[in-house]
Amino acid sequence: MAATLYTYPENWRAFKAQIAAQYSGARLKIASTSPAFTFGQSNRSPVFLSNFPLGKVPAYQGDDGFCLFESNAIAHYLSNDALRGSTPQASAQVLQWVSFADSEIIPPASAWVFPTLGIMQFNKQATEQAKEEVKRVLAVLNQHLNTRTFLVGERVSLADVTVVCSLLWLYKQVKKSLFYFFYPNRARFAGCHVNLKQFLAFNNFSILSESISVLLFKIVISLA
Amino acid sequence: MAATLYTYPENWRAFKAQIAAQYSGARLKIASTSPAFTFGQSNRSPVFLSNFPLGKVPAYQGDDGFCLFESNAIAHYLSNDALRGSTPQASAQVLQWVSFADSEIIPPASAWVFPTLGIMQFNKQATEQAKEEVKRVLAVLNQHLNTRTFLVGERVSLADVTVVCSLLWLYKQVKKSLFYFFYPNRARFAGCHVNLKQFLAFNNFSILSESISVLLFKIVISLA
Amino acid sequence: AAECLAQERIWFDKPRYDEAERQFYERMNG
Structure with missing residues (x-):
């Protein structure tokens, strides 16, 4: 069972x-x-x-x-152990990014997205502040992903799964504005993740992967 | 080194x-x-x-x-493995209480304590709301500790360490009001923890242990 | 310590967000 x-x-x-x-x-x-x-x-x-x-x-x-x-x-x-991090250092780094998602991504992402879902009252100042926070957080991720494809080690871990899932709302709700201060590394990272078969098992991610490929495409154009 | x-x-x-x-x-x-x-x-x-x-x-x-x-x-x-949880179930339960401390205890405990430290404007309604949240959270801990001394298994784990540390400012700042809706199990649990030699290595905990023993004493009196 | 604590990033409003999210998804799920 x-x-x-x-x-x-x-x-x-x-x-x-x-x-x-x-x-x-x-x-x-x-x-x-x-x-x-x-x-x-x-x-x-x-x-x-x-x-x-x-x-x-x-x-x-x-x-x-x-x-x-x-x-x-x-x-x-x-x-499995591969996802959790197979060495003490890797498993601690996985927990580091899991904590990062909860403490650094979710609060400003919720503050930005909730009003767009009608869950909460829109407040211009709070939304502008949330955007700046999201920008700061994506910059940290982008810097880390400058020289890496995955957040920990050379393959997907629970760190990647947690961070991508915590960004889902942003991708779905505020994709366009996200694009303007989006970072190529982030999109690549998310793109490579969401195209993995395990991720596409969920219809949610097929929408996401489509939009991220679009996002990736746009960024390539913009960079070009 | x-x-x-x-x-x-x-x-x-x-x-x-x-x-x-x-x-x-x-x-x-x-x-x-x-x-x-x-x-x-x-x-x-x-x-x-x-x-x-x-x-x-x-x-x-x-x-x-x-x-x-x-x-x-x-x-x-x-x-060490004992603190992290030595079986897959125990290590998942440790992470459960670590997440619980961050997501359920810290936000209302900080909303209650920060104004008492003068680092945030006091707002009566927000403080009353925070008190209710802390009460709800302590009730969950108290229920869990009804039949247990430690949060996971039969010995101290990172779950206990994390929860006790997340309650520290509450104990130090609002001990008295905490007492009135305090729960005997919580005080026992925290008391047995903070009296362990590892905890008392810090002067902070010696203050804490004193106050918790006082708290425990009061609760015994009140129960008597 | 209090001064340092003041620089911590705490999600003070989390219970309010949790409650709003709960109501939203309860409505969504009829």
Whole structure:
């Protein structure tokens, strides 16, 4: 029997775990629509809360009953050693970029994107500040990717998966404005990632890979 | 030669790495005061930024030149397997509570504590909201600790170290009000932790342990 | 320490964002 990942559709936090499972071969059943799981109801049930006291998703339940919440922990558990980093230094660097995604990318990305989704009130000053923060963060990524294709070592790791998933909203919601201060390395990095078969397993990424190839194309033109 | 941890004095984020090093025996030199390191100047120097592009502390530099930023990654790197979690499930649970500390404890704890330190404008409504969030989070911890002394398994792990360090400012700044909705299990857990010799290696924790023993004493009285 | 702490980048509004996101996706999921 496969383990279950409770989430709602299009949850980028759940994508981290789903992509990790793709790479490691872990069998995972996604419970994201009724009757298996209805976000807003199922995650308020006493049974769910006894296993997942915060009532948040994604939430993981193994076929052995092992339960886990917090998306980074779930993705790490479903990964293989190659994704987690196969040496102490590599695994620490993976955690470094996972923390970076949560503490440096998500806050300004949410502040910029939420008003575009209608989730929050638009505030010009807050949005301008968020754009500057995103620009600063992409510059750090771009500098790091100047001489590298992957964030840690010579192959895809949970660091790449986490950073690309944390940028998803930005790519989808504010792609055009992102382009104007976009960095070629970032697009290449994201482009090479999202074209990997494991990523394309999700329709989400096929949209993303199309837009990133477009983005890559535009950047080549602009550079030319 | 020992590795170097760049930070400023009393940085609870650096304590995670320092305590981990205590447990694992990793040799660590703390650079937190002039002339070794001056926060606000040294971390803006080109040399520092070339190794640590965000300019944040704590920042770790091994004697082999290996550099790491993000406090959770540094603490994980300096830990031993016992602290990291010695099975896949335990190590995933450690990451779960490390994420929990960063995403659920730090934001409301900081929103509550910063005004008491005079480093943020006091706003009654925001403080009341932060108190409610802290109460919710402590209730989750308390429920989990109803039947356990440690957050993961039967001994101290990086989960405990991270959660206790993330609560430090709350204990130091708003101990009294914390008490009124404090939970006996939390105090016991924190008390048993901070009295462990590794924790008391820092003067900070001796203050903390004193206050927690006081807190524990009060709670015993109140329960009696 | 307080002065240094003041330079930390903390997402103070995270609970508010979490709540807004939760409501948004609950509406999306009917």
